[in-house]
Amino acid sequence: MTSPTSSPGSPPRDRVTEHLVREAALTLFAQRGYHGTALRDIAAEVGIRTPSLYNHIESKQDLLRGIVLTTTEQVWSDFQAAVAGVNDVRERLRRAVVTYALRHAVHRREALIVNRDVESLEEPARSQVMALRRQHERAVREIIVEGAGAGVFGVSDPFLASFAILEMCVSVARWFDPAGPLSPEQVAAEHGVFALRLVGAPALPGTNRP
Amino acid sequence: MTSPTSSPGSPPRDRVTEHLVREAALTLFAQRGYHGTALRDIAAEVGIRTPSLYNHIESKQDLLRGIVLTTTEQVWSDFQAAVAGVNDVRERLRRAVVTYALRHAVHRREALIVNRDVESLEEPARSQVMALRRQHERAVREIIVEGAGAGVFGVSDPFLASFAILEMCVSVARWFDPAGPLSPEQVAAEHGVFALRLVGAPALPGTNRP
DNA sequence: CCTACCGATCGGTAGG
DNA sequence: CCTACCGATCGGTAGG
DSSP: OOOOOOOTTOOOOOSOOHHHHHHHHHHHHHHHOTTTOOHHHHHHHHTSOGGGGGGTOSOHHHHHHHHHHHHHHHHHHHHHHHHTTOOOHHHHHHHHHHHHHHHHHHSHHHHHHHHHHGGGOOTTHHHHHHHHHHHHHHHHHHHHHHHHHTTSSOOSOHHHHHHHHHHHHHTHHHHOOTTSSSOHHHHHHHHHHHHHHHTTOOOOTTOOOO | OOOSOOOTTOOOOOSOOHHHHHHHHHHHHHHHOTTTOOHHHHHHHHTSOGGGGGGTOSOHHHHHHHHHHHHHHHHHHHHHHHHTTOOOHHHHHHHHHHHHHHHHHHSHHHHHHHHHHGGGOOTTHHHHHHHHHHHHHHHHHHHHHHHHHTTSSOOSOHHHHHHHHHHHHHTHHHHOOTTSSSOHHHHHHHHHHHHHHHTTOOOOTTOOOO
């Protein structure tokens, strides 16, 4: 692949791209946190000096905003796709949980940053993110409320149960090891089983392997 | 209460104490993270200037170390006290979970800091903390292994189940609201129920209120 | 407990 | 993409 254009005035294509910079930020923010990462570190990671970063990004805050907003939006669209057209309330809960857990195994860095550094996000992005998160939480809780109302789930407090289930999935990002014995899909499937058990639902066929 | 001693050379007792400083650090580290909190902020919180902090503490790192080490040691001793002399494996798991969840509801700030900023702890404290955490994790996992071996729990992967249960308790620190409708004890008890359901154990008497 | 001050580092800009 | 540099802020010390 060669440089596609060389219109007058535009600099020659360099090796470092915006994507590479955001990728480096993702890794370092996840490891050390937003405030624990210096732009100097990110620059070094991609082999340039700090000021050159500004050819690719607007600011350090811009890096955080991109990661957190994109991830939060994807959580919501993932959820909608997962439960769309599914009528059985057990299966709807299972799919919501499997999707959410899968994301936290596959996109560990993004998840860690969203949960650790959302407080460092400036307004108005922070409020947008919080609203989207609450929307997702409410939607999952409503599945539990519906299942409890129908007598399919035995749950005394849907708030408690939904937080426990959601946060159990979130924590996958903290301990999941891609080099470990289980695939993201296996971990996600097992969390679907855990969630149904937790709400006291009768097991779905084929979900309990001894 | 008056100043108890005034031995020659010792300065008069001031209003600011080491405890007050550590209390302020606890609140601010929990809110903004270790790297997001300046000593200046902590000093302002207790109404003094930054250099005066050093009459009470050794360094910023010393504040973090105190919080994280103490908390981690208490988790371990809590656990030992909770399961001591309990033979039934279901009851042992339930007590371990209730104790752990209760701590995360009552000591929210400490828990948030341990989980967010342990990476900022310098050696050798960091390794000490990690070892203690692994010890606790292993002990909980062994309860699950024992229950599974005895056929009381139906669990395909004790690692997965123990992480899910433990992290569900950890997350209590993130959403628990002391002003909310549930007491720490109620939340903790409910997590005991969740844990037993999650491992597929038959319910203990009186643990399921509709 | 304070003021004065230290070197180091931060995110970011000027200018090429 | 770079060097040179900015003001602000950091944790911490000197000295009283």
